[in-house]
Amino acid sequence: MSEAEDAILQFLQSNNEIADSQQFATSVGLQHAELENVIKSLHGFQLVVAQRKLGDGIFKIGSAQARKNGWIDIGKNGVVRKVEHVEDCVKDLLNRIKNKEVVSDGDIADLKKRKLIDKLTWKGYSLTRGPKYTIKRKKVVTDLTREILQRGDWKDLEFKEYNLNAGARPIEYGCDHPLLKVREQFQNIFLQMGFVEMPTNKFVESSFWNFDALFQPQQHPARDSHDTFFLRACSTTRQLPEYYVEKVKHVHESGGYGSKGYGYKWKREEANKNVLRTHTTAVSSRMLYLLAQEPFQPRKYYSIDRVFRNEAVDRTHLAEFHQIEGLICDRGLTLGDLKGVLRSFFARLGISKLRFKPAYNPYTEPSMEIFSYHEGLKKWVEIGNSGMFRPEMLLPMGLPDDVSVIAWGLSLERPTMILYGIDNIRDLFGHKVDMNLIEKNPICRLGMY
Ligand SMILES: N[C@@H](Cc1ccccc1)C(=O)O
Numbered sequence: 001m002s003e004a005e006d007a008i009l010q011f012l013q014s015n016n017e018i019a020d021s022q023q024f025a026t027s028v029g030l031q032h033a034e035l036e037n038v039i040k041s042l043h044g045f046q047l048v049v050a051q052r053k054l055g056d057g058i059f060k061i062g063s064a065q066a067r068k069n070g071w072i073d074i075g076k077n078g079v080v081r082k083v084e085h086v087e088d089c090v091k092d093l094l095n096r097i098k099n100k101e102v103v104s105d106g107d108i109a110d111l112k113k114r115k116l117i118d119k120l121t122w123k124g125y126s127l128t129r130g131p132k133y134t135i136k137r138k139k140v141v142t143d144l145t146r147e148i149l150q151r152g153d154w155k156d157l158e159f160k161e162y163n164l165n166a167g168a169r170p171i172e173y174g175c176d177h178p179l180l181k182v183r184e185q186f187q188n189i190f191l192q193m194g195f196v197e198m199p200t201n202k203f204v205e206s207s208f209w210n211f212d213a214l215f216q217p218q219q220h221p222a223r224d225s226h227d228t229f230f231l232r233a234c235s236t237t238r239q240l241p242e243y244y245v246e247k248v249k250h251v252h253e254s255g256g257y258g259s260k261g262y263g264y265k266w267k268r269e270e271a272n273k274n275v276l277r278t279h280t281t282a283v284s285s286r287m288l289y290l291l292a293q294e295p296f297q298p299r300k301y302y303s304i305d306r307v308f309r310n311e312a313v314d315r316t317h318l319a320e321f322h323q324i325e326g327l328i329c330d331r332g333l334t335l336g337d338l339k340g341v342l343r344s345f346f347a348r349l350g351i352s353k354l355r356f357k358p359a360y361n362p363y364t365e366p367s368m369e370i371f372s373y374h375e376g377l378k379k380w381v382e383i384g385n386s387g388m389f390r391p392e393m394l395l396p397m398g399l400p401d402d403v404s405v406i407a408w409g410l411s412l413e414r415p416t417m418i419l420y421g422i423d424n425i426r427d428l429f430g431h432k433v434d435m436n437l438i439e440k441n442p443i444c445r446l447g448m449y
Contacts, residue, residue, distance in 0.1 A: 002034075002038060003030065004028075004030050004034050004035050004037075004038045005038045005042065005137065007028045007030065008024075008035070008038060008039070008042070008047075008127065009042075009133075009134075009135050009136070009137070010135060011024070011028075012047070012127065012128070012129050012133065013135050016128060016129075017126060017127065017128045018125075018126060018127040018128075019126050020124050020125075020126060021035055021036070021039065021124045021125040021126070021127065022124040023124075032124070036125070039125050039127065042130075042137070047127050047128070047129065047130045047133070048127070048128045048129070048130045049125050049126075049127055050125065050126045050127075070082060070083065071083050090111070090116065093107055093111065094111070094116065094117070097111075097117065138158050139158075140158045140159060140160040141157045141158065141159050141160065142159075142160045144159070175438050175439050176438075177438055178416050178419075178420050178422075178428065178437070178438070178441050178444070179322060179412055179413070179416050179428065179429065181441075181443060181444035182412060182415060182416040182419060182444050182446070183304050183322070183324075183412055184444070185444050185445070185446045186304055186324050186412070186446075187302075187304065189345065189348045189349070189446070190302040190326060192348070193300070193344070193345065193348075194300055195300040195301060195302040195326060196299070196300065196301055196302070197301075197302060197303060198280075198283050198284065198287050198301045198302065198303040198325075199283070200280060200283050200303045200304075200305035200306075202277070202282075202283070203276055203277060203306060203308070204231060204234065204274050204275070204276060204277070205274070205275060205276075205277040205282045206236075206237035206240065206271065206272060206273070206274055206275070207223065207270060207271050207272070207273045207274070207275055208237065208240050208245065208248070208271040208272070209282045209285050209286050210275055210277050210278060210279070210282040210285075211223055211271075212248050212252065212266075212270075212271045213244075213248055213285040213286075213289065213393065213397075214281060214282075214285050214362065214363035214393055215251065215252070215362055215363050215390055215392040215393045216362040216363060217252060217262045217264065217362070218252070218264070218266060218267060218270045218271075219264065220362060222278065223270075225310065226310060227278070227309060227310055227311070228275050228276075228278055228309070228310055229275060229276040229308050229309075229310050229319075230273055230274070230275055231273075231274040231275065231276070234274055235273065235274055236269075236272040236273060236274060237272050237273075237274055240271070240272075241289070244289065244396065244397065244398075245268070245271070247396035248266075248271075248396055249266045249268075250396075251392050251395075251396050252264070252266045253265065253266050255392070256392075256395075256396075257391045257392060257395040257396075257401075258391065259390075259391065259392045261392075276307075276308035276320075277307055277308065278307055278308060278309055279307050279323055279325075279409065280303045280304075280305055280307060280323045280325045280409065281325065281363065281407070281409065283303055283305075283325075284301065284303075284325060284327055284407060285393070287299075287301055288327075288329065288389075288393075288394065288397055288399065288405065289397045289398075291329065291399070292394075292397040292398040292399040293398065296331075296399065296400050296403060298328075298329060298330035298331070299327075299328070299329045299330075300326075300327070300328045300329075301326070301327050301328075301329075302324070302325060302326045302327075303323075303324075303325050304322060304323070304324045304325075304412060305322060305323070306320055306321070306322055306323075307320070307321060307322070307323050308320045309321075313426070315423065315424045315425060315426070316425055317425065318413070318425050318426070318429060318430065320429075321411055321412070321413050321425075321429070322411065322412035322413060323409055323410070323411060323412065324409065324410050324411070324412055325407065325408070325409045326341075326345065326407065326408055326409075327389075327405055327406065327407035327408075328341060328405065328406050328407075329399075329403060329404075329405045330403065330404070331400070331402050331403055331404075332402060332404065333388070333404035333405070333406050334404070335366060335388065335406075337406055338368070338386060338387075338388060338406035338408070339356065341406065341408075342354065342356075342370060342384075342386060342408060345408075346370075346372065346383075348446070349415070349446045350446060351372045351383070353372060353373035354370060354371065354372055355370075355371040355372075355373075355380060356368040356369070356370060356371070356386075357369045357371060359385065359387075361385065361387055363387075363389055363390055363393050364386070364387020364388055364389055364390060364407070365387065365388065365390050366387060366388060367385070367386070367387035368385075368386050368387060369382055369384070369385055369386075370382070370383050370384040370385065370386055370408065370410075371383065374418075383410055383414065383415075384408055384409060384410030385408065385409050385410070386406070386407065386408035386409070387406075387407060387408075388404055388405065388406050388407075389404075389405040389406075389407060413425055413428060413429065415446075416428060419444060419446070420441060
């Protein structure tokens with residue numbers, strides 16, 4: 001038992017009350033904080049405790065005010081008195097406070113503003129004996145142990161009551177990042193529409209699959225190191241399908257399939273260069289090539305994964321982000337099919353007002369940017385890109401010439417930021433993300449589907 005506990009219990013045996021724990025602490029020569037801990041642990045059965053708030057004021061007197069009032073002058077010679085008699089109401093007020101007299105709230109506010117007084121509060125307790133008061137506290141046992149059972153002590157021991165109101169330890173749990181939640185919703189949409197996921201596990205891709213197979217000429221600005229991350233180690237790809245490479249080279253240089261090609265000297269070294277894939281369409285080109293190697297069957301594919309661009313980072317751009325991509329490969333598809341699929345895809349996101357704007361991609365013709373009407377912003381915003389893959393891309397792969405591929409792509413970050421009300425992409429992804437955002441954000445529900 002501590003000294004403080006002894007002091008309290010002993011005092012209370014012969015006295016009815018400890019009126020003020022602050023004073024008591026001083027009288028027994030103990031720190032109030034130490035006493036406070038004991039008081040808290042004895043509170044309840046041993047003691048009845050009431051908390052008291054004691055207020056008081058301390059003050060300082062400012063000379064600046066006296067000077068301002070023209071009563072004194074402070075110069076080289078020290079303080080010089082300038083008037084014979086002053087009516088010092090401030091002093092009166094301060095004296096009244098000192099004598100614990102009542103002063104108006106307005107006066108208190110004034111004095112506080114002038115920093116003449118400071119309001120201090122401290123807490124103390126008044127204590128009286130509780131229902132189970134004893135001079136020595138019986139230690140209560142918290143756990144029933146094997147030893148206690150063996151020794152038979154349990155018969156005489158007092159056990160601590162369960163405190164059913166005690167707060168429990170916070171449960172540790174993992175949380176999905178908002179991007180993962182939104183990704184799952186998009187995945188559900190694709191799966192409900194009968195799409196199959198493409199394997200997107202290659203972050204490093206050869207320029208060949210990322211650009212050349214997509215009929216993107218080798219001088220295209222996107223293939224510049226300002227826009228694309230090239231690799232220093234493992235800088236080139238080990239293997240490409242040679243027969244198909246020849247066809248791609250030919251279509252770039254001199255066309256075929258009704259196309260004139262680009263008319264430049266295609267270089268194998270450029271195609272061999274490894275890059276961090278700049279779009280998931282690199283995966284689509286591989287998948288379509290594989291599809292073309294077998295007897296034709298229609299397919300609906302999707303992917304949602306990371307892509308990389310060597311861009312300046314700002315509120316809306318990161319050097320790595322996620323793309324959502326969908327494609328349908330079938331005989332006789334038209335631009336009307338693309339629009340229809342886009343409408344039903346976006347309707348499942350709760351987006352029904354769509355507009356299409358002609359655009360350009362090296363690998364699609366026609367190409368369309370997708371705009372949706374943003375009710376909050378009251379304007380049309382771009383939400384994706386789409387098109388029909390060019391014959392210069394599909395025919396060298398070996399797909400039958402009546403097969404068309406309609407495809408579209410969008411970023412995962414854009415809808416996530418809109419859904420979660422985040423206006424800086426760096427708050428969503430990267431090293432500056434607040435862990436609270438990840439723990440506390442709500443589940444994601446996209447439209448009605
Ligand atoms: N790859 C395009 C998106 C796209 C996919 C498929 C067809 C057309 C466009 C992009 O990175 O923006």
